[in-house]
Amino acid sequence: MALARQESTLTAISRLTEMQTSSKAATARRIDSAFRLASERYAAMSVDVRRALKTLATIPISLHCWQGDDVGGFEKSGSDLGGGLAVTGDYPGKARSPDELRADLDKAFSLIPGRHRLNLHACYGEFGGRRVDRDEIEPAHFRNWIDWARQRRLGLDFNPTYFAHPNAADGFTLSHRDKDIRGFWIEHGTRCREIGAAMGKALGSPCVTNIWIPDGMKDTPADRSGPRERLAESLDAIFESPISPKHNLDAVEPKLFGLGSESYVVGSHEFYLGYAITRRKLLCLDAGHYHPTETISDKLTSVLQFLPEILLHVSRGIRWDSDHVVTFTDDLQAIAREIVANGYLTRVHIGLDYFDASINRIAAWIVGARNLLRALLVALLEPPAIRDAEISGDFTARLALLEEAKALPVGAIWDYYCETQGVPVSNAWLAEVKRYEREVLSKRGEVSAHERHERGV
Numbered sequence: 001m002a003l004a005r006q007e008s009t010l011t012a013i014s015r016l017t018e019m020q021t022s023s024k025a026a027t028a029r030r031i032d033s034a035f036r037l038a039s040e041r042y043a044a045m046s047v048d049v050r051r052a053l054k055t056l057a058t059i060p061i062s063l064h065c066w067q068g069d070d071v072g073g074f075e076k077s078g079s080d081l082g083g084g085l086a087v088t089g090d091y092p093g094k095a096r097s098p099d100e101l102r103a104d105l106d107k108a109f110s111l112i113p114g115r116h117r118l119n120l121h122a123c124y125g126e127f128g129g130r131r132v133d134r135d136e137i138e139p140a141h142f143r144n145w146i147d148w149a150r151q152r153r154l155g156l157d158f159n160p161t162y163f164a165h166p167n168a169a170d171g172f173t174l175s176h177r178d179k180d181i182r183g184f185w186i187e188h189g190t191r192c193r194e195i196g197a198a199m200g201k202a203l204g205s206p207c208v209t210n211i212w213i214p215d216g217m218k219d220t221p222a223d224r225s226g227p228r229e230r231l232a233e234s235l236d237a238i239f240e241s242p243i244s245p246k247h248n249l250d251a252v253e254p255k256l257f258g259l260g261s262e263s264y265v266v267g268s269h270e271f272y273l274g275y276a277i278t279r280r281k282l283l284c285l286d287a288g289h290y291h292p293t294e295t296i297s298d299k300l301t302s303v304l305q306f307l308p309e310i311l312l313h314v315s316r317g318i319r320w321d322s323d324h325v326v327t328f329t330d331d332l333q334a335i336a337r338e339i340v341a342n343g344y345l346t347r348v349h350i351g352l353d354y355f356d357a358s359i360n361r362i363a364a365w366i367v368g369a370r371n372l373l374r375a376l377l378v379a380l381l382e383p384p385a386i387r388d389a390e391i392s393g394d395f396t397a398r399l400a401l402l403e404e405a406k407a408l409p410v411g412a413i414w415d416y417y418c419e420t421q422g423v424p425v426s427n428a429w430l431a432e433v434k435r436y437e438r439e440v441l442s443k444r445g446e447v448s449a450h451e452r453h454e455r456g457v
Helices: 002-043 049-056 098-110 139-152 179-203 225-238 269-279 297-303 330-341 361-380 385-391 395-405 410-420 426-439 449-455
Strands: 062-064 117-121 155-159 207-211 248-252 282-286 310-314 316-318 320-324 348-352
Touching: 002 049, 002 410, 049 361, 049 410, 062 098, 098 139, 098 361, 098 426, 117 139, 117 348, 139 155, 139 179, 155 179, 179 207, 179 225, 179 248, 207 282, 225 269, 248 269, 269 282, 282 297, 297 310, 297 330, 310 330, 330 361, 348 361, 361 410, 361 426, 385 395
Parallel strands: 062 117, 062 348, 117 155, 155 207, 207 248, 248 282, 282 310, 310 348
Antiparallel strands: 316 320
C-alpha cells in the first residue's frame, strides 16, 4: 500500500514537472515569436535589434549598497544619519550585517539582466566589532567586499562618508573653519582614494571614488567665499598623491540644497564644474541635485565638451532631492537617449542613487535597475531616420518620427533580452522577491549573529 502511494506521488510530481516544462517552453516560444515580429518592425526602420542588445549587455549599472539598509552602514559612528539625508519608511527585513546585505544584493543581481557593479560607502566596512574612525580605515576593512565582488565578476565603486559623524554634526566637513576637523576629513578622503585604488587593482576594473559633502547653511550666510576657498584647498590636499586611472577615478558631486542647507551649499554645481575642469576630475551629475525644472539630460552634452568622463547618479526627485525609486519617466528616457545618441557610453559611468524604506528594498533595486536598462534599450533602438530628418532640416518629419517611435514594440525586445540573459520576464521577478521575503527577510526580526557580536552578546 505504501509503495502504491509512493508511485502515485512520483507520478503526480512527474506530471507537474512536465506541465511546468511545457509551460516554460510555450512561454519561450511566445517570447521568441513576439521578438521576431518586433525585430521586423524595427528592421523596416533600419534598426539592427541584435546589435542593440549586444551593446546593452556591455553596459554596467552600479547598484548602491545603501538602498539595502537605509544608509545605515556597519560602523559605530556615534551620530545620527544627518547631512541633509532622510530615509522614510519601516518596511521589515532590512539588512543588518554585511553578510545579509551581500545576500540581498545577490538576489537583486540575479533578477537584473546583464553584469553590473556595486557602489559602496565607507561606512560599510567590516571592523570586527571595533571602533575604527573614518581617518583610520584601510583596504583591509573591505577585503570581504572585494573577495565577494571578485567571485561574482563584479566591479566596485566607492564613496567617502562625510555624514553621520560627530565631526560633521554642525554641517561642515572639508570646508570647516576648524583646521583640525578639516584635517580629519582630508585624511578620510585620502584613505578612501587608496581603498578605491585597492578595489580597482584587485578587480581589474577602475573604481570610481566619488566625493560628496553636506557642507552648507540653513539660512543666508555672511561669507560665501571663505568656505569654498577652504573646500578647494582640502580637495587639492586629498588629490595630491597621484593614483593610476587604471585603478581609481576621482569624482566630485555638487548639490543644489539639502535639509539644513537650504540657503547655501558650499559644493554647488558651478564650484564643482570649475574644479572638475581645472583639476581633470570626473563631475558627478545626480538627477536629484538640481532645481525641479532642470533636467540633467541637457547638461550631459555641455559638460562632456570639456571633461573626458563623468559620473552619473540616476535618481528621481519629487519636489526636492527625495531620492525616489527610479521609474520609467520621460526624464529617465531623455538621460538614456543623450548618452546613447551622442556616443557617450564609454565616457559616462552610470549608477543608481536612491533609498526607499517604505517598500521591499530588494524590489526597489530591481525596479530602478530594470527601468534604467530598459530606457537605454529604447535609446539603442532609436530609428536613424529621426536624426537624418534633423540633419536635412526637415523638422516636421523629425517630430512625427519621434512620436511614432514611442509606439514601437520595445516590450517584446526587452522580454527577449531578459529571457536570453536568464532572468525573469516581465513581472515574473516579483514572485521570486516575494518568496525571498517570506523565507529570508521575514525572519530578520531576531537579533542577527553580527548584531550579537557588535553588542558583545
